[in-house]
Amino acid sequence: MTHRTGQTALITGAGRGIGRAIAVALARLGLRLALTARTSDGLEATAALARAEGAAVSTITADLADPAAPAYLVAETVAAFGALDVLVNNAGVLLVKPFAATTMEDFDRLLAVNLRAPFALAKAALPYLSARGAGAIINIASAAGKRFYADQSAYCASKHGLLGMNKVLAAELRPLGIRVHAVCPGGVATEMTTGQRPDWHPENLMAPEDIAAAVVYLLSLSPRATVDELPIRRIAADPLWG
Ligand code: NAP
Numbered sequence: 001m002t003h004r005t006g007q008t009a010l011i012t013g014a015g016r017g018i019g020r021a022i023a024v025a026l027a028r029l030g031l032r033l034a035l036t037a038r039t040s041d042g043l044e045a046t047a048a049l050a051r052a053e054g055a056a057v058s059t060i061t062a063d064l065a066d067p068a069a070p071a072y073l074v075a076e077t078v079a080a081f082g083a084l085d086v087l088v089n090n091a092g093v094l095l096v097k098p099f100a101a102t103t104m105e106d107f108d109r110l111l112a113v114n115l116r117a118p119f120a121l122a123k124a125a126l127p128y129l130s131a132r133g134a135g136a137i138i139n140i141a142s143a144a145g146k147r148f149y150a151d152q153s154a155y156c157a158s159k160h161g162l163l164g165m166n167k168v169l170a171a172e173l174r175p176l177g178i179r180v181h182a183v184c185p186g187g188v189a190t191e192m193t194t195g196q197r198p199d200w201h202p203e204n205l206m207a208p209e210d211i212a213a214a215v216v217y218l219l220s221l222s223p224r225a226t227v228d229e230l231p232i233r234r235i236a237a238d239p240l241w242g
Helices: 017-028 040-052 069-081 104-131 153-176 191-196 208-219
Strands: 008-012 032-037 057-061 086-089 136-140 179-185 229-232
Touching: 008 017, 008 069, 008 104, 017 032, 017 040, 017 086, 017 208, 032 040, 032 069, 040 057, 057 069, 069 104, 086 104, 104 136, 104 153, 136 153, 136 208, 153 179, 179 208, 208 229
Parallel strands: 008 032, 008 086, 032 057, 086 136, 136 179, 179 229
Antiparallel strands: none
């Protein structure tokens, strides 16, 4: 039990990978969960795992590339639970492609999901996050938000932007009682990396549960302490590269 027990969290990208691990971890903390992704199969599998931990769960399918999705997701969460205390902006897409081959459509798609949607979700959630004076926003950024990776121009731009937003919201929303945190993982063994980084060996990567543990840590901080950015990297990696 923590001060978060009984709160409601909306977790994007909850159908697999890091989002699924965060959902299970927050279920164990006693939160009520609204889970979202585009496809329902993975979402329902995550929901079953969270319910097995005793959580009340609602699943909502939506495409975060749709500008109408953020307001819809917040409205559905509040309709299901009457509150929204924790927003976890986890959904994201990676593109590994040389700059010269990256199209403006690629760029717009990555920015829409990785940056515009978290911004719009934070805006839509703001009145609810501030309502009880103990809200939180967790942005799952990346080591690619802190430094460059060749062939990831659109992804790095989106994650640098997310960290910029995180810095401003952390300062601006603190007087409203809302904590804003970013987690910056290095390589994690998920579908994202098996698909786009076949050069990475899964045994050298972190597990989604490692990132979920970082989220639990941030949500468990005492009212006296906060952490704006939490980098977490795989032990097998070069310290500079995550
Ligand atoms: P993943 O395995 O590919 O899972 C991504 C999740 O996001 C899925 O549930 C997916 O479900 C959902 N999603 C993707 N596009 C969406 C869209 N347009 N609208 C709504 N939902 C969408 O990825 P992951 O590795 O768990 O990554 C989670 C987060 O961690 C991302 O923000 C990623 O950038 C970040 N991250 C990952 C790593 C890594 O090494 N894996 C490292 C650093 C940071 P649907 O396809 O059903 O929509």
